[in-house]
Amino acid sequence: xxxxxxxxxxxxxxxxxxxxxxxxxxxxxYPSLFWYVQYPGEGLQLLLKATKADDKGSNKGFEATYxxxxxxxxxxxxxxxVSDSAVYFCALSASSSNxxxxxxxxxxxxxxxx
Amino acid sequence: DTGVSQDPRHKxxxxxxxxxxxxxxxxxxxxxxxxxxxxxxxxEFLTYxxxxxxxxxxxxxxxxxxxxxxxxxxxxxxxxxxxQGDSAMYLCASSEQGTGGTEAFFGQGTRLTVV
Numbered sequence: 001x002x003x004x005x006x007x008x009x010x011x012x013x014x015x016x017x018x019x020x021x022x023x024x025x026x027x028x029x030y031p032s033l034f035w036y037v038q039y040p041g042e043g044l045q046l047l048l049k050a051t052k053a054d055d056k057g058s059n060k061g062f063e064a065t066y067x068x069x070x071x072x073x074x075x076x077x078x079x080x081x082v083s084d085s086a087v088y089f090c091a092l093s094a095s096s097s098n099x100x101x102x103x104x105x106x107x108x109x110x111x112x113x114x
Numbered sequence: 115d116t117g118v119s120q121d122p123r124h125k126x127x128x129x130x131x132x133x134x135x136x137x138x139x140x141x142x143x144x145x146x147x148x149x150x151x152x153x154x155x156x157x158e159f160l161t162y163x164x165x166x167x168x169x170x171x172x173x174x175x176x177x178x179x180x181x182x183x184x185x186x187x188x189x190x191x192x193x194x195x196x197x198q199g200d201s202a203m204y205l206c207a208s209s210e211q212g213t214g215g216t217e218a219f220f221g222q223g224t225r226l227t228v229v
Contacts, residue, residue: 004156032213032215036220042222043205043220043221043222043223044157044205044220045220046217046218046219049215049217051213051215089156089157091156093215097170098213099162099164099169099170100145100147100162100209100212100216100218101147101159101170102149102157102159102207102218103159104156104157105156106154106155106156107154107155107156
């Protein structure tokens with residue numbers, strides 16, 4: 001079946017450090033891929049998405065590229081800020097069903113220290 | 115529009131009691147989803163509505179769980195005879211009808227604690 005695997009957390013970085021959070025997926029066909037973020041006390045928010053191979057999603061300095069050959073969608077940011085501290089979820093929506101149902105990874109907690 | 119709203123935000127109940135949660139989606143969205151999230155895990159899909167029709171249910175949704183969306187607007191999720199294992203955050207999301215890349219908007223969730 002379809003699944004998403006994220007790197008285990010927590011990830012602790014100093015401000016201005018480079019961030020990578022790994023995400024790989026298993027799915028048939030060409031799923032859509034997402035990164036959602038959950039800030040403390042808030043609901044899940046879409047951070048970025050990509051809907052086809054080699055697409056790059058970007059938002060707020062974060063980027064992720066849809067790599068079909070490695071079934072990956074790693075999240076990167078060149079210089080993190082304290083305000084980026086949150087839980088990050090990688091997710092997919094299968095192309096085989098047009099329901100928009102999301103399958104999530106387990107989440108990665110990011111803590112950025114000043 | 116203020117986004118997806120869920121009520122209550124927190125619920126503590128005794129084992130064996132019934133509970134009901136409400137979700138008000140973004141008004142023009144015809145798709146509505148319920149997810150469950152336990153501590154340290156990502157959300158898991160429970161069920162999906164398109165307008166008032168419940169089109170998909172996860173095997174996680176035992177017969178103690180029932181969801182409705184009577185007029186294609188708000189939705190309710192009821193859990194009968196609650197068990198301690200039902201303790202979790204219950205999330206509601208809504209989206210426009212579209213392709214698989216359509217963004218889903220989430221509410222802040224209802225945290226259920228069964229004691």
